[in-house]
Amino acid sequence: QVQLVESGGGLAQAGGSLRLSCAASGRTFSSSAMGWFRQAPGKEREFVAAIWWSRGSTYKTRYADSVKGRFTISREIAQNTVDLQMNSLKPEDTAVYYCAASEIWSDPTRNNEYGYWGQGTQVTVSS
16 A cells, blocks of 8 residues: 655744655655645645656756745655755745655646645644
C-alpha cells in the first residue's frame, strides 16, 4: 500500500521558517514527480513546488510565483522523502500543505496529474 505522510507543519510568525517533510512508503518514487500543493480555507488547491528527474540532467524544480525565492523543494532518494523548506513566511502562506507523487505527467504543476496524495499538514503563519 502506497502512503505519503507529511510532517513538520505548525505555527510560525511572519518572516519565520518551517520545514515540511513527506515520507513515502509502499514503493520507490525515485523516477516520479513529487509535488507540494496547498489549500487555504475557501480556496482551491494550488500548486506550490515540484521536483522531477530530467533525463540527461539532474532533478529539475518548479515553483509557484508566490513562493519563488522563499521556498525550496528537495528530495532524498535513499530515504524516499521530499522536503519543502519555507523561509520568509507570510500570513498568506497559511494553508493545509499536501505532498503528492506522479508516475506519469506532462505538467507537474497540475494537481490532476498526481495519483498519490498525503493527508496534509496544517501551516499557520501569524502576522
